[in-house]
Amino acid sequence: MQKLLGNKKAIFLFVFPALLLFTVIVIVPIFFSVYYSMLDWDGIAKGTFVGFNNYIRLFQNNTDGFPRTVLNSFILAILSVGIQLPIALTLALILAREVRGEKIFRTIYFIPVIISTVVIGQLWTRIYNPDYGLLNTVLRGIGLESLAGRWLASTEQALGCVFVVIVWQYIGYHMLIMYASAKSISSEIYESALIDGANELTIAMRISIPLMKPIIRVCVIFAVIGSFKSFDLIYVMTGGGPLHATEVPTILMYTSIFAKYRYGYGSAMAIFIIVECLVFTVAIKKLMSKDVME
Template sequence: MHNILGDRKTIFWLMAPGLLLFSLMIFVPIAVSFYYSLTNWAGVGDYGMVGFRNYADIFASDPVFWKSLLNSVLLGLGFVLVQHPFAILVAMLVQYGGRWEKLLRVCIFIPAIISTFVTTKLWTSIFDTQFGLLNRLLDQVGLTSWQQDWLGQPHWAIACIVFVCMWQGFGYAFLLYYAGVKGVPKDLYEAAMLDGASGAQLNRRIVLPLLAPVLRVNVVLAIVSAFKQMETVYLMTSGGPANSTQFLSTYLYSKAFRESLYGYGNAISVLLVVICLAVTLVLNRALKREVGEYG
């Protein structure tokens, strides 16, 4: 076995099937998408090459693209600055749940495993102007002046979408942080407690530093997920009202399949891939940190 693993040709041929499959599933579609982004194809019929005109139009004369990019950044900040700190706090508290710990884990993770269609329709019904639960509750407690057309006003619509996306993804963020918290060796807790450390000091000086690798992975996944957000936005508002809730994925879908600007939509998709790769590389470098082994 040692001789086989030391032979580079053998290693290459063992990896070749996987690399070929990976290339066919990832690199080839990206290359095809880039090719069509250089055309004026409508999705059917003939087309001509327009070079980088689609990209020039996106950067120079497409405010909706920049709005969709801003919305994606806003959602990413919501994940990192609101969802993740709360997920870390809940993960730290759940480990002290005793006999209720397993039940709490299940309850917290339930929204993440329910169909996106179901949860989105649930929240759309809650935010409904006439029959929604939220406006009814505000009416019952005498706060009728707070009632809103939640999904019909641009600023409230984007706020609702960000909230629902954070709610749907909270279970995954919690699960990763919870696994990190449970992975901290017990002897570190015992040694700190013998030194007189309180519960808050244990979490701040032991648990949080050792969560650095988990934090790095979770932040990268959250930001990339924000840029790829599609289903929830499409089902709740379809990018409206007045394109105020467009995200990169919904906007490229709208351009390619609603307006039949297939080449233009592919240009947006190529930019989306580039943005996701750039964000991943930047975050990996920014969050890179040497963490010693436990113990």
């Protein structure tokens, strides 16, 4: 047995292909990115080393609006945590308490999660279309013409419109994670609380939610990090427009690299996004685990 499981050649054959692929494609590029971010480089000529200049330029004497893209991603993060998660939590708590049609609702709410972001982006672009879109047509149809807007074409409304779609797509995901956690709370706890005369609301506030804290924390992290990294949906729906109103760091990174050929500067954005995500993950974990202790 020992000999069988210690077969060095077999171990090598089993592990090495995965290890090599993973190292070359996932790990090595990060170091490249860090290196690129310190170059002034257009991808064709040889880059010159500029140290941290690219990072400084992200915020000082910035000309391409990077700070505003960061602000946009923060707005998305705050809205996600403040609006999306409470709704998801409410739905999860209701569904976990054995309501009629529990399974069907759960399945329906989850459907948008599995659909490609490109499809969802295209679909909602058409819903928001100011001239022919579903939203304005319906508003006009029921006599609310005054509410019809330019939506994605308006600099003021676009970011909010994008956020609505993010909520629509991902609420089922957060709901399902929280639901699974609420379901895992033993029913005896509920029953004894009910016998003690607690009503459903008190049970949710005093028992379920405190017990679900760890998973809520996961959802907060997902929502925040997801907002910082959001790309697909916005890229498809607005491309960052109109007039940069919905531009987030990833989109600016993408255009900096592949449209403006500012390879070094774009890489600095990429590294900034990673560091930002790491810092916030750690910070949220710290902040929210303190809460759990209390």
